[in-house]
Amino acid sequence: xxxxxxxxxxxxxxxxxxxxxxPQVEKIFCAPGNAGxxxxxxxxxIKDTDVTALRDFASANGVGxxxxxxxAALAAGIVDEFRRxxxxxxxxxxxxxxxxxxxxxxxELMARYGxxxxxxxxxxxxGEALEYVKAGSLxxxxxxxxxxxxxxVVVAETYEEAEDALRSMLLDESFGKGRVxxxxxxxxxxxxxxxxxxxxxxxxxxxxxxxxxxxxxxxGPNTGGMGAxxxxxxxxxxxxxxxxxxxxQRTADAMVAEGRPLSGVLYGGLMKTPQGIKVxxxxxxxxxxxxxxxxxxxxxxxxxxxxxxxxxxxxxxxPSADFAERATMGxxxxxxxxxGAYSKGHAITLPSPLPPDVTVFHMGTKVADGAxxxxxxxxxxxxATGTDLAAARHKAxxxxxxxxxxxxxxxxxxxxxxx
Ligand code: AMP
Ligand code: GLY
Numbered sequence: 001x002x003x004x005x006x007x008x009x010x011x012x013x014x015x016x017x018x019x020x021x022x023p024q025v026e027k028i029f030c031a032p033g034n035a036g037x038x039x040x041x042x043x044x045x046i047k048d049t050d051v052t053a054l055r056d057f058a059s060a061n062g063v064g065x066x067x068x069x070x071x072a073a074l075a076a077g078i079v080d081e082f083r084r085x086x087x088x089x090x091x092x093x094x095x096x097x098x099x100x101x102x103x104x105x106x107x108e109l110m111a112r113y114g115x116x117x118x119x120x121x122x123x124x125x126x127g128e129a130l131e132y133v134k135a136g137s138l139x140x141x142x143x144x145x146x147x148x149x150x151x152x153v154v155v156a157e158t159y160e161e162a163e164d165a166l167r168s169m170l171l172d173e174s175f176g177k178g179r180v181x182x183x184x185x186x187x188x189x190x191x192x193x194x195x196x197x198x199x200x201x202x203x204x205x206x207x208x209x210x211x212x213x214x215x216x217x218x219x220g221p222n223t224g225g226m227g228a229x230x231x232x233x234x235x236x237x238x239x240x241x242x243x244x245x246x247x248x249q250r251t252a253d254a255m256v257a258e259g260r261p262l263s264g265v266l267y268g269g270l271m272k273t274p275q276g277i278k279v280x281x282x283x284x285x286x287x288x289x290x291x292x293x294x295x296x297x298x299x300x301x302x303x304x305x306x307x308x309x310x311x312x313x314x315x316x317x318x319p320s321a322d323f324a325e326r327a328t329m330g331x332x333x334x335x336x337x338x339x340g341a342y343s344k345g346h347a348i349t350l351p352s353p354l355p356p357d358v359t360v361f362h363m364g365t366k367v368a369d370g371a372x373x374x375x376x377x378x379x380x381x382x383x384a385t386g387t388d389l390a391a392a393r394h395k396a397x398x399x400x401x402x403x404x405x406x407x408x409x410x411x412x413x414x415x416x417x418x419x
Pocket of ligand 1: 141186269281
């Protein structure tokens with residue numbers, strides 16, 4: 001089978017890496033891909049949201065399965081269009097993707113079906129929103145109701161901060177015209193629980209924890225994620241079962257009941273609060289950088305799982321989905337200045353060969369005249385597996401230390417909540 005992967009970051013590199021281990025996969029294309037992906041797949045210069053060009057490419061090249069990474073492609077309706085012309089594709093329809101693309105849709109769904117989450121109210125009027133914030137307590141959480149590339153959430157510690165954020169979202173329309181959801185502030189450790197879903201059947205993946213802040217000690221601005229690991233000591237088997245049943249399964253059932261069945265990855269961004277586990281956000285796709293630490297543990301054939309999810313109209317049995325009982329951790333190397341302004345095009349040297357159990361996923365790289373260059377905010381993620389987290393951590397940081405590029409920075413405390 002020929003497979004097309006849509007996207008070009010570390011998440012897609014991990015997907016391509018997992019597909020490359022499948023005996024059924026004879027060739028992988030990736031649009032647009034990156035330098036690391038280019039070693040395993042043929043990169044195709046098509047933008048991830050150019051649905052028409054991707055459809056035509058898949059048809060013309062005998063692609064038997066397309067796998068979608070980014071939410072923007074899902075929100076652009078890539079799955080609806082591929083299905084319309086009879087092409088097999090892994091990912092949710094545009095209407096199911098609303099679980100991520102509309103915060104208010106997700107909040108209403110959770111309220112209607114009893115999925116635990118922070119209490120909230122939605123607003124489109126600046127004055128009313130401000131009044132509501134002033135009548136409430138601090139900190140308060142403001143979320144733009146739409147895709148905002150991870151920048152649409154503000155946890156305001158003061159009324160001035162809240163007012164500035166509301167002004168930017170509702171009056172200046174910084175992310176476009178939209179509504180704002182104002183939420184109760186919750187506390188507790190956050191974790192990511194992803195599952196494959198088809199209709200009301202779910203296949204859970206191992207839990208992971210992201211590190212959203214730029215600097216050590218969870219300081220600095222929010223980023224797309226500076227590192228991740230699996231094996232979370234603060235989540236008990238009971239917690240896991242609670243989240244599986246009352247959050248992921250209940251949400252899959254709710255989406256079927258709403259006529260928007262899921263057919264891809266459901267990502268629960270969850271928090272273990274003193275009042276129990278609650279949903280902070282849902283994503284309609286693999287998390288990044290969580291995917292880079294979860295998929296290396298998959299021992300089963302990922303192509304079987306993707307094809308099972310894609311076959312919405314059949315009742316084929318669940319595919320096997322075995323994950324190794326090992327720990328993984330990964331450290332992101334980002335361009336100096338990220339998540340603010342940064343420069344690109346700096347040369348990177350990677351140790352070669354890499355030690356066993358270590359993979360370097362490329363998040364934002366390109367090759368020019370044979371040289372590997374930085375080409376994004378997050379550039380590389382060094383992922384190691386080990387019998388335990390301490391062993392994995394040792395191996396990962398060893399390789400991080402050997403990567404020659406003064407233009408990159410990284411956190412030195414990934415997995416600190418577990419070690
Ligand atoms: P989100 O994009 O919805 O995941 O929000 C980004 C980050 O904001 C989350 O990872 C949390 O750290 C924080 N956050 C979002 N919602 C809440 C909430 N209701 N209470 C506390 N922190 C929150
Ligand atoms: N790691 C958070 C996300 O993928 O949205």
